[in-house]
Amino acid sequence: MSNLRQKMFFILLLVLVFAIIDMPESIPIRFKLGNIKIEKNIVRPKIELGKFKRDLSLRMGLDIQGGSRLVYSADVSNLEESKRNLVLESTRKIVEQRVNYFGITESSVRTSVTKDEFRILVELPGIKRADEAISLIGRTAQLEFREFKNASESSGIVPSLQNTTSTGVTGRDMEAFAVSFNSLDGSPSISFETTAEGKEKFASLTKRLVGKPLVAFLDDQVISIATVQSEIVGNGQITGKFTLKEARNLANLFNAGALPISLRIIEQKNIGAALGKESIGRSMRAGLIGLGVVVLFMILYYGRWGLVASSALLIYGLTTLAVYKLLPVTLTLPGIAGFILSVGMAVDSNILIFERMKEELRSGKPLGIAMELGFGRAWNSIKDANVATLIATFVLFNPFNWQFLNSSGLVRGFALTLFLGILISLFSGIFVTRTLLRSFLKG
Amino acid sequence: MINFVKYRVIYLIISLAVIVPGIISLFRHGLEPAIDFTGGTEVEYQMNSVSPEQIKSAVSQKFSQVDVEQTSGQSYLIRLPALNEVEKSDFEQIIKSLDGEASELRFETLGPILGKELLRKTFLGLILATVLILAYIAMAFRSLKFGVCATLATIHDTVVVLGAFSIFGQKYGVRVDSLFVTALLTVLSFSVHDTIVVFDRIRELAKIFKNDTSENLINKAVNETMIRSLNNSLTIIFMLVALILMGGESIRWFVIALLIGTVSGTYSSPFVATPLLLLWEKLLGPKK
Numbered sequence: 001m002s003n004l005r006q007k008m009f010f011i012l013l014l015v016l017v018f019a020i021i022d023m024p025e026s027i028p029i030r031f032k033l034g035n036i037k038i039e040k041n042i043v044r045p046k047i048e049l050g051k052f053k054r055d056l057s058l059r060m061g062l063d064i065q066g067g068s069r070l071v072y073s074a075d076v077s078n079l080e081e082s083k084r085n086l087v088l089e090s091t092r093k094i095v096e097q098r099v100n101y102f103g104i105t106e107s108s109v110r111t112s113v114t115k116d117e118f119r120i121l122v123e124l125p126g127i128k129r130a131d132e133a134i135s136l137i138g139r140t141a142q143l144e145f146r147e148f149k150n151a152s153e154s155s156g157i158v159p160s161l162q163n164t165t166s167t168g169v170t171g172r173d174m175e176a177f178a179v180s181f182n183s184l185d186g187s188p189s190i191s192f193e194t195t196a197e198g199k200e201k202f203a204s205l206t207k208r209l210v211g212k213p214l215v216a217f218l219d220d221q222v223i224s225i226a227t228v229q230s231e232i233v234g235n236g237q238i239t240g241k242f243t244l245k246e247a248r249n250l251a252n253l254f255n256a257g258a259l260p261i262s263l264r265i266i267e268q269k270n271i272g273a274a275l276g277k278e279s280i281g282r283s284m285r286a287g288l289i290g291l292g293v294v295v296l297f298m299i300l301y302y303g304r305w306g307l308v309a310s311s312a313l314l315i316y317g318l319t320t321l322a323v324y325k326l327l328p329v330t331l332t333l334p335g336i337a338g339f340i341l342s343v344g345m346a347v348d349s350n351i352l353i354f355e356r357m358k359e360e361l362r363s364g365k366p367l368g369i370a371m372e373l374g375f376g377r378a379w380n381s382i383k384d385a386n387v388a389t390l391i392a393t394f395v396l397f398n399p400f401n402w403q404f405l406n407s408s409g410l411v412r413g414f415a416l417t418l419f420l421g422i423l424i425s426l427f428s429g430i431f432v433t434r435t436l437l438r439s440f441l442k443g
Numbered sequence: 444m445i446n447f448v449k450y451r452v453i454y455l456i457i458s459l460a461v462i463v464p465g466i467i468s469l470f471r472h473g474l475e476p477a478i479d480f481t482g483g484t485e486v487e488y489q490m491n492s493v494s495p496e497q498i499k500s501a502v503s504q505k506f507s508q509v510d511v512e513q514t515s516g517q518s519y520l521i522r523l524p525a526l527n528e529v530e531k532s533d534f535e536q537i538i539k540s541l542d543g544e545a546s547e548l549r550f551e552t553l554g555p556i557l558g559k560e561l562l563r564k565t566f567l568g569l570i571l572a573t574v575l576i577l578a579y580i581a582m583a584f585r586s587l588k589f590g591v592c593a594t595l596a597t598i599h600d601t602v603v604v605l606g607a608f609s610i611f612g613q614k615y616g617v618r619v620d621s622l623f624v625t626a627l628l629t630v631l632s633f634s635v636h637d638t639i640v641v642f643d644r645i646r647e648l649a650k651i652f653k654n655d656t657s658e659n660l661i662n663k664a665v666n667e668t669m670i671r672s673l674n675n676s677l678t679i680i681f682m683l684v685a686l687i688l689m690g691g692e693s694i695r696w697f698v699i700a701l702l703i704g705t706v707s708g709t710y711s712s713p714f715v716a717t718p719l720l721l722l723w724e725k726l727l728g729p730k731k
Contacts (some may be wrong), residue, residue: 281691282689282690282691283686283690283691283694285689286685286686286688286689286690287682287685287686287690289685289689290681290682290683290684290685290686291682293681293682293685294678294681294682297677297678297681298678301674338629340682340686341629341633341679341682341701343682344675344678344679344682345636347675347678347679348636348675348678351671351674351675351678352640352671352675355670355671355674359667377647380643380647381639381640381643381644384580384583384639384643385635385636385637385639385640385643386636387579387583388576388579388580388632388635388636388639389632389633389635389636391572391575391576391579391632392572392576392628392629392631392632392635393632394575395568395571395572395575395628396568396572396625396628398568405564405567405568405571414625414629418629
């Protein structure tokens with residue numbers, strides 16, 4: 001049957017691709033063949049398809065790689081209720097920008113809002129001492145406008161805190177930043193309104209500085225150098241070489257800067273990588289041994305079918321690891337537990353099918369027909385049982401960030417791996433086992 | 444064919460024998476909450492040539508409610524109320540005075556507010572997942588009774604795990620953390636998973652043997668799914684036992700929770716969910 005052949009070919013192709021994705025970064029090959037000495041490293045390729053770039057290394061979460069989790073409580077008591085969420089999101093962006101300035105990759109900065117608690121959660125993997133990060137992130141955001149000390153010599157000079165002086169105008173004097181477009185060339189700029197108190201201050205400053213540069217600093221970093229084009233009364237705009245996205249980001253950042261929120265650290269978690277590594281190493285070994293026992297049991301109990309199921313299980317393992325690397329999934333300790341549990345569910349699909357096949361065989365049907373019937377009958381219960389588990393993983397993962405549900409990384413990692421595990425187990429348990437069994441019967 | 448249905452009273456007694464002590468313990472002592480829920484500081488240090496008692500007496504001179512535990516060869520887990528940054532450096536000084544080369548493995552501070560929040564969110568998550576699963580089963584089986592009985596069996600398993608950990612908390616000082624919550628939700632989904640397979644068989648048999656009694660149908664279904672149920676649970680139990688015996692310390696109690704849940708989940712499908720189904724039909728009639 002050519003259809004069957006195509007499927008087998010497809011499975012083999014997948015196994016090959018996944019095996020390449022799964023291999024370690026490089027495998028050294030050194031051996032001697034008579035006088036020929038071979039010394040080579042097989043290096044794992046990287047994937048680059050447009051925006052889809054993967055170096056195919058397995059990402060380790062905070063608990064495995066080690067790192068810190070910082071939770072800040074934002075003081076929103078001075079803000080109108082309607083603005084609180086908006087301001088918190090802008091604050092999150094500032095924090096994220098700071099973390100990026102800090103040079104930490106793979107960090108996550110999220111907001112967490114409950115009825116009366118506004119928080120920012122910062123997770124930094126691979127950082128042993130969070131104290132430096134705490135002081136950096138915990139600072140209040142400050143937007144400040146500065147002018148060159150010597151305006152006539154300002155052209156071509158990079159503005160810095162040293163060669164500029166404060167104008168006395170800060171983000172506090174402005175509000176309602178938004179993206180606007182230049183009427184002449186359509187380039188994006190940032191519009192703002194001055195506050196009641198800032199109106200006079202800003203008007204006199206900009207009147208004085210027409211045709212001269214005004215530099216915007218955010219947390220002592222230059223955000224924009226703009227030449228004042230006219231006296232600004234009530235509202236105005238900041239021009240610069242922004243892309244639309246940049247302008248939007250800056251408007252967000254300025255809005256946050258314009259509204260002072262103080263952040264107070266309320267939780268700090270340091271996770272030493274050593275502990276995670278030891279624990280993950282042991283758990284990995286234990287998982288492999290457990291898997292070995294499962295394979296042994298399947299082969300002892302179901303004979304040749306068990307062998308087929310074990311091959312399907314191997315393909316299941318290869319697929320899962322490849323999916324982890326491709327998505328990518330950041331692997332955490334509970335995530336590994338979720339994976340191990342999903343192995344059990346993958347085996348369950350096979351057991352359900354085999355038991356059904358046995359029943360059909362007992363009622364006197366030939367093997368080929370018993371097999372097809374077994375798959376058909378088992379499908380109903382496999383479907384319903386797995387959908388129920390998928391519902392549970394959905395609630396655990398909380399994909400829409402519903403505030404009333406848990407969004408902790410631990411629980412999420414577990415839910416994600418269990419979710420992927422079930423999907424992949426459906427693929428391996430139904431498609432792979434079935435194809436292998438069919439080929440097995442023909443051959 | 445074994446007449447499983449006949450021994451309903453025995454299953455009830457077994458279930459009660461497991462659940463009642465757990466419930467009593469839950470009411471009397473509750474669960475020992477980890478710092479996830481209470482708020483506080485947990486520090487783990489690797490230190491040489493000190494005893495837990497030495498650490499405790501040294502730290503206790505400055506801090507109250509200190510609890511020290513030797514987790515493995517040279518690592519010590521120290522629990523104490525939440526520390527601010529100043530107190531933390533005080534604390535570190537005390538440790539360094541005991542062993543200059545002590546290295547920090549873990550430092551965790553959790554505010555108590557987070558505890559309440561996490562508990563509430565998790566409780567909501569449990570309810571939501573249960574309701575959704577009940578609705579799904581009721582829909583898939585076109586009958587409310589399947590959804591309700593599967594859910595009751597699930598609650599049975601959840602209570603077994605909760606009760607067990609209440610007793611463990613009393614006996615071994617085991618604390619429940621967010622991982623435990625994850626385990627509970629897994630037990631919930633496993634239990635439903637297992638029960639659905641039995642229910643699916645009842646549904647299938649009901650179509651074939653239209654005139655048979657519920658009792659006979661259920662008994663047939665339990666018999667036919669027993670091997671599968673045991674084999675499936677065995678494979679999961681193999682994995683979990685391997686993890687308990689050889690896996691990392693940090694997930695041990697989590698895995699034990701899963702193991703208890705798996706055993707209870709396997710038991711509850713034929714011996715709690717299906718007797719409940721029969722009871723439902725006797726009380727409310729088979730059509731509901």
